[in-house]
Amino acid sequence: MVVVSFCAMNDLPLLHEAWIRQLQQEHWHLNTIYAGRKLKLPLFRIGRHMTRLGEWDPLVRTITIAEKHILSNPWTDVIATLKHEMAHQFVSEVMGVPQAAPHGPEFQKACAIFRIDSAASARPGELGSIDESGDERDRMLARVRDLLRLATSPNEHEAASAMRMAHKYLLKYNLDLAQLDRRLRYETRFLGKVSGRVQEWEYVLANILQEHFFVDVIHFASYDALANKHGTVLEVTGTRENLDGAEYAYHFVRNNAERLWLEHRRGHPRTGGTKLQYLAGLLRGFNRKLAEEKKGFEEERGLVWKGDPGLVEHRLYLHPRLRKISVGGVSRGDSFRAGEQDGRKMTIHGGVEARSESRGRLLPGT
DSSP, X not given: OOOOOHHHHHTHXXXXXXXXXXXXXXXXXXXXXXXXXXXXXXXXXXXXXXXXXXXXXXXXXXEEEEHHHHHHSOHHHHHHHHHHHHHHHHHHXXXXXXXXXTTSHHHHHHHHHTTOOSSOXXXXXXXOOGGGOOOHHHHHHHHHHHHHHHTTOSSHHHHHHHHHHHHHHHHHHHHHHHXXXXXXXXXXXXXXXXXXXXXXXXXXXXXXXXXXXXXXXXXXXXXXXXXXXXXXXXXXXEOXXXXXXXXXXXXXXXXXXXXXXXXXXXXXXXXXXXXXXXXXXXXXXXXXXXXXXXXXXXXXXXXXXXXXXXXXXXXHHHOTTOOOOOOOOXXXXXXXXXXXXXXXXXXXXXXXXXXXXXXXXXXTTO
16 A cells, blocks of 8 residues: 655645546557557546546546555556556447446457456465465476575575576476467566666566566556656566566565675775666676576476467567667676676575565565
8 A cells, every 4th residue: 555645645636637647648558559549538537436446437438547546556557447447438439339238248359459357367365375286387386486495595505406406397397388288378467666767787687587487578668656757667477377486586686686785885885886787797697697507407407498489479469569678788897797796696595485475565584
């Protein structure tokens, strides 16, 4: 839940105007990308609903988004609500069925156009634990989780061995998934907060998740509603099992990177360099370490991950007009090299939980 300061509360009328302008831009963009500009721009208002996130009113051609929803949730959730209401608008104005059942077949077709799930999905807290599952894939993921927990060993060699075995099982698990004669179910999560220019270390972290945790990652254009600023947020897509692993790795690496930077700065108060230089080196070093381990598995075990064509297809389905963004680089000084050395020593400790209860928050105990 977002806590809004008294000053921010006084600024809400101005923020409402900014939010409406942003919603108009989002509507135009989504209408262009997915609906071939068949929708006409509706009126927008910020409502005081306490239980309803959004509403489409065909009589006055208005989409209402709840103020509480914008204040309490990331903008990516607001966009999901906007897509939902645009699907209702599509049924009413393009399909010409204003009296259609709220979530009937017409609505389901419209949801497919806007790349949203018309069915309500289960909350993570309602899902069963992988330890309770008899599915072979879940048993293998539980084994990966246990190996990652063994990586907390104070013995450096034992921890490294456990990490290598975890990567081996992750590789084998995804090879098995790719060979199944059925369509995998992919989901999307957004990690971190909306930020400005993507720095080099953030780009490398995204690459680590994509290359070593079997997910598809992009820096997705987004919006900070409280600050009224534009930026990007990390969008991660894959199977639920792989998303759990990637999300854990994301938070662990970020937390550990901050700790290592503070230790480096204390040890080098005058020559420590900049944080961006050190973090870029740290993530580059860690990425090289993981790449070497992956290559070793491929050579020793004959396991070669060739990617998941279904995941690539799903990304193109979600983002048919995806474009690249610029990435900030840093100079390669002493702080970069120090970070690179520390990165080659870093190991992901802890466990991949079956349910992502720390989603969006720092992991406990790190």
